[in-house]
Amino acid sequence: MTLDAVIVGSGPGGATVADVLTAAGWTVAIVEKGRNHLLDPDDLTRPASDFSNDEVKFRSRYFLGPDPLIEPRTFRASEDDGERTFVGEVNSVPSTVGGGGTHADGKVPRFRPDDFRLVSRFGPQDGADVADWPLDYDELEPYYAEVERSVGVAGTDGANPFAGPRSGPFPMPSGAPMFGATVSVAAAERLGYHPYPAPTAANSVPYDGRPACNNCGFCAFFGCPIHAKGDPVAMLRRAMATGRVELLPETFASGIRTVQNRATGVDVVGPDGAARFLAARHVVVAAGAIETPRLLLLSGFDHPLIGRYLMTHFQTIVAGGMPFRTYAERGRAVTHVHDDMIVGDDASRQAAAEGGLPWMRGGLVEHSGAALPILEATHYPWGSAHPGLMADSPIRARLWAFIMQGEDLPYPTNRVDLDPTIRDARGFPAARVTYRAGRHEHVASDHYGPRLAAILKEMGAEWTAVTSSPGRGNAASPEAVPESRHNVGTVRMGADPASSVVDPQGRMHDVENVVVADSSVFVTSAGYGPTLTLVALAARAAHVLAGTRPA
Amino acid sequence: MPVWLTEEEYRVLEAACECLIPRSDRGPGATAAGVADYVDGLLGAFSFDPPRIWAGGPTSGRMGGEAGFARFHQLSAIDELAWRTRIEGSQSLPEREFNGPVVGLQERYRQGLDALGADFCDLDVRGREARLRADTEFADLLYGHACEGMYGAPEYGGNRDLLGWRAIGFEGDVQPRGWTDEEVTRP
Numbered sequence: 001m002t003l004d005a006v007i008v009g010s011g012p013g014g015a016t017v018a019d020v021l022t023a024a025g026w027t028v029a030i031v032e033k034g035r036n037h038l039l040d041p042d043d044l045t046r047p048a049s050d051f052s053n054d055e056v057k058f059r060s061r062y063f064l065g066p067d068p069l070i071e072p073r074t075f076r077a078s079e080d081d082g083e084r085t086f087v088g089e090v091n092s093v094p095s096t097v098g099g100g101g102t103h104a105d106g107k108v109p110r111f112r113p114d115d116f117r118l119v120s121r122f123g124p125q126d127g128a129d130v131a132d133w134p135l136d137y138d139e140l141e142p143y144y145a146e147v148e149r150s151v152g153v154a155g156t157d158g159a160n161p162f163a164g165p166r167s168g169p170f171p172m173p174s175g176a177p178m179f180g181a182t183v184s185v186a187a188a189e190r191l192g193y194h195p196y197p198a199p200t201a202a203n204s205v206p207y208d209g210r211p212a213c214n215n216c217g218f219c220a221f222f223g224c225p226i227h228a229k230g231d232p233v234a235m236l237r238r239a240m241a242t243g244r245v246e247l248l249p250e251t252f253a254s255g256i257r258t259v260q261n262r263a264t265g266v267d268v269v270g271p272d273g274a275a276r277f278l279a280a281r282h283v284v285v286a287a288g289a290i291e292t293p294r295l296l297l298l299s300g301f302d303h304p305l306i307g308r309y310l311m312t313h314f315q316t317i318v319a320g321g322m323p324f325r326t327y328a329e330r331g332r333a334v335t336h337v338h339d340d341m342i343v344g345d346d347a348s349r350q351a352a353a354e355g356g357l358p359w360m361r362g363g364l365v366e367h368s369g370a371a372l373p374i375l376e377a378t379h380y381p382w383g384s385a386h387p388g389l390m391a392d393s394p395i396r397a398r399l400w401a402f403i404m405q406g407e408d409l410p411y412p413t414n415r416v417d418l419d420p421t422i423r424d425a426r427g428f429p430a431a432r433v434t435y436r437a438g439r440h441e442h443v444a445s446d447h448y449g450p451r452l453a454a455i456l457k458e459m460g461a462e463w464t465a466v467t468s469s470p471g472r473g474n475a476a477s478p479e480a481v482p483e484s485r486h487n488v489g490t491v492r493m494g495a496d497p498a499s500s501v502v503d504p505q506g507r508m509h510d511v512e513n514v515v516v517a518d519s520s521v522f523v524t525s526a527g528y529g530p531t532l533t534l535v536a537l538a539a540r541a542a543h544v545l546a547g548t549r550p551a
Numbered sequence: 552m553p554v555w556l557t558e559e560e561y562r563v564l565e566a567a568c569e570c571l572i573p574r575s576d577r578g579p580g581a582t583a584a585g586v587a588d589y590v591d592g593l594l595g596a597f598s599f600d601p602p603r604i605w606a607g608g609p610t611s612g613r614m615g616g617e618a619g620f621a622r623f624h625q626l627s628a629i630d631e632l633a634w635r636t637r638i639e640g641s642q643s644l645p646e647r648e649f650n651g652p653v654v655g656l657q658e659r660y661r662q663g664l665d666a667l668g669a670d671f672c673d674l675d676v677r678g679r680e681a682r683l684r685a686d687t688e689f690a691d692l693l694y695g696h697a698c699e700g701m702y703g704a705p706e707y708g709g710n711r712d713l714l715g716w717r718a719i720g721f722e723g724d725v726q727p728r729g730w731t732d733e734e735v736t737r738p
Contacts, residue, residue: 035627052608052620053724056703063605067633072650087650176732214729225609225726250627271627327738329721330730373721377698382571382690383680387578390702390719397720423649425632 003029005545006266006280008253008295011099012531013518013538014286015232016147018239020542028239029246029278031268033291034065034096036249037223038233044240044247047210047233051102051223055374058222064103065095070425073290077436077475078413085476087422090433091312093288093485097249098223100288100485101231101531105220105333106201108153108230108532109364110144112164112342113137115526122359125440128409129309133523134495134504137164143536143543146550151230151535154204159196162339174335175204175213180326180400181336184367187458188338195338195367199532201230202332208234217371219333252426256283256299256514263514269426282545286517286538289487293416293520294431296491296501303501303510307417309410310433311489311525312482313363314441315469316404318452319370320461326400328369336367341404341448342527348447355443362448363405363527370399400459402452405486407527408441416490435482437470488530491520506541517541555595555657556664563664564590564693566672570679571690571697578718581697589700589709590693594657596638601625604634606706613713614728620706656692663689 004026007014014030021028037050057063065071066089073090076082093100114121116133124130145167155170174197177185185195202213202224213228227233239245250271257264257277265279285292293307341348341362352360370376376396380389392398408414414436418429449466456464471479494500497509502521508514517538519530526533543549553561565587574580581587596603605624610616626634632646640655641647666689667682674682683690700709702716704724710716716723 035630049609049619050607050624052606052610053726054606054608054620054704056699056707057605060699060703061604062633067630069636069653070629070633176735179736179738182736214727215732215735216725216729218724218726250629271629273628325738327735330738331735373702373716373719374698377702378695382683382694382697384573384575384676386572387575387580387718391577393719425629425646425649427649 001279003027003278003280005282005284006031006278007284007286008266009099009286009288009291009518010097010232010236010247011286011288011518012101012232012535014099014284015101015235015239016150016535016538017284017286017517017542018245019150019235020539020548021546022239022242022244024546024548025244026546027244029248031251031253031266031278032097032247032249033252034094034249036097036247037063038096038098038102038231039236039240039247045237047227047237051225053216053218053222053225055372059372059374064223066092071095072422072424072430074419074422074430074432075481076432076434077480078434081475083420084422084432086478086481090481091290091485091487093487097247098232098236102223103221104231104531106229107198107334107337107366107529108151108201109199109337109528110164111137111526111528111533112162115524115528118524125358125409127438128411128440130409131494131499131523134493140536140540141165141167142550143540144532147532147535147539150235151201152203152207152210152234153199153201153230155199156197160339161194162343170199172204172207175200175202175332176215176335178327178331178335180328180369181367183459184400184455185336188455191455191458193338193340193455195336198334198337198366200332200335203228203230210234213332215331217329217331217333252428253287253295254298254428256295258511261511263511281513283514284517285514288518289490289520290416290431290433292516292518293490294418297418298428301510305492305499305501307415307490308412309489309492310414310416310435310487311408311410311522312435312484313486313525313527314406314408314437314445315484316406316445316449316452317401317467317469318449318456318464319399319401320453320456320459320464321394322398322400323460323462325397326369328396328399329371334366334368338365341365342407351447352443355439357440357443360440360444361407361527362444363407364529365452366403366405368401368403370395370401372396400456400461402455404448404452405527405529406441406444407525408437410489410524411438435470436475442472486525486530488519488522488525491516492523493521494523505544506537515541515545553591554598556591556660559669560661560664561587561591563667563671566679567664567667567683567693568697568700570676570683571694572701579714581701583711584701584709584714585711586697586700586709589703589707590660590696592708593696594638594660597635599623602631602634603707606704610726611704611706611724613723614725616727620704659689659692663693
């Protein structure tokens with residue numbers, strides 16, 4: 001039997017493609033290397049009950065995967081560091097049915113019009129291959145609107161003065177503001193910033209057969225026990241209900257077969273270790289910006305840009321100790337954000353010039369706390385001071401923080417390729433990440449870090465501290481490994497086959513019936529979480545395949 | 552009766568955990584909270600069926616709902632490979648040594664506890680701390696697990712009677728109750 005499509009990856013991109021294609025009558029298989037904890041195995045149209053408020057299970061024991069013992073990645077900051085300096089967890093996005101959608105805390109902002117046209121708006125940057133996207137905001141807007149309804153996004157219309165135009169309202173109103181955010185929002189506003197309720201894929205009211213979020217607080221890095229989060233459960237359930245999907249968890253896609261520049265299907269290894277071939281008219285790769293180029297390289301595709309331009313956001317983390325409880329354990333982990341540090345101002349333009357840059361951009365700033373006790377405990381020393389520190393809780397109970405998801409530029413030296421030695425448990429070469437932030441990221445972080453600390457002091461902070469990920473020290477230290485999961489850019493989209501791997505619709509220039517439907521295709525990283533944009537692009541690519549239009 | 556450790560090893564482990572997270576006027580120590588049981592339970596996770604690796608969901612029953620945490624997940628074949636390798640080590644088995652030998656937690660604990668010495672429990676606090684500081688790699692391993700045992704869900708064997716959470720005013724798993732909007736915004 002030849003399927004209409006094999007979709008590799010069941011995360012937000014793959015689930016969206018499955019939803020659109022099955023609605024158009026296509027028969028598809030979804031290949032997912034991780035386990036299924038998202039859908040009820042006895043009825044795949046219903047959510048499962050595996051997720052829970054369990055810090056050991058989700059934070060310490062790799063419940064969502066990938067487990068670095070069986071799926072290791074390797075890292076080095078540059079080729080000068082040898083084959084690798086680290087083996088283990090590198091930019092790990094969950095390896096499970098639902099993919100990265102399961103662990104995210106659901107902030108799903110749209111990009112802004114300028115994010116798609118950096119070169120024409122601001123100009124080039126030395127050392128980086130900054131380019132305009134082959135589509136603009138207006139072209140993507142109908143797909144943004146469709147997937148906001150599909151995923152279920154809560155937001156406040158008109159609250160962000162910097163937002164791009166919208167064709168309709170948010171599907172749901174914003175949820176309850178976290179207490180700490182009410183204080184940080186007021187402080188930021190006093191200093192002239194423009195915070196707003198984060199567009200969030202967590203139901204504020206019952207929506208699409210799923211309940212309203214009940215503010216349990218176990219959001220970031222946890223699957224949602226009540227499925228109020230707009231992870232891919234919504235799209236997958238709809239696709240399953242058509243009866244036209246075969247979901248294949250614990251199944252690894254090891255290669256795409258081609259004949260004369262057309263894909264004929266996908267080789268997979270199943271849960272029992274047995275290899276099989278899934279014949280298909282189309283192959284959709286939606287495995288994420290590290291696993292997608294890995295699969296293309298394992299398949300022998302040889303476009304020289306496959307894997308190049310890895311971006312993952314340069315995170316500036318600014319924490320402050322408050323003289324009051326912040327109650328960060330209650331609510332959706334992050335309820336407010338601000339865009340001012342993407343947009344910039346006279347001071348940031350001056351800082352860029354002084355730093356030798358033609359322009360610079362920071363990123364979305366998330367207002368949040370730190371709510372987990374095991375995480376807190378491991379930040380304190382052991383011994384006699386431990387009980388007092390945990391009881392007083394300067395981190396869990398009294399800390400407030402800003403995380404700036406700083407836009408990192410597309411450097412050709414930052415890349416994903418196949419490690420020459422390290423393998424996964426199935427015997428396939430592991431993905432190797434080579435990543436080092438550049439001058440742009442460091443200048444932006446140095447400029448905005450103190451400004452974020454000033455907001456914390458305006459809140460009443462007794463102390464503040466600024467760090468970043470990746471760290472700024474020894475390139476061979478573990479701190480050099482970026483912790484961000486916002487991986488993008490390794491299979492660049494563009495009109496010119498010489499400077500891009502896929503066309504503006506996500507089709508590979510060299511093999512046109514292979515479509516990439518995840519954040520790999522991003523041309524630049526913007527300063528926003530990638531999920532909604534990758535989902536909108538996946539919906540667009542799927543509609544192009546199916547010959548349909550967004551609802 | 553320990554699950555995997557010997558009685559003597561368990562005694563040293565319990566004393567070492569108490570040294571890391573001691574009882575004080577600010578809260579109970581690791582011994583009262585059963586932290587050693589957490590570690591011993593991890594080392595002996597495969598003594599149970601299903602193995603005690605991942606507690607179930609979606610609720611524990613403490614805030615309503617069923618006691619789902621008590622139903623541990625079955626592991627898939629590749630999950631079992633990962634966790635047996637992590638706990639038992641690679642033991643020269645080719646399927647566990649695709650990237651070379653792995654020293655398992657059982658061996659690391661057996662060696663670490665042995666290095667602390669049979670007389671560890673007879674030492675005063677300063678003596679115990681000195682022994683732990685002499686092997687920072689083992690102390691770091693043990694401290695990470697001790698924190699999990701003290702402040703993790705009690706279904707894993709530690710946090711006995713919720714002593715860890717109660718000492719720090721942490722409500723723990725709150726599903727299916729959650730928090731009301733009022734409790735979130737105006738606590």
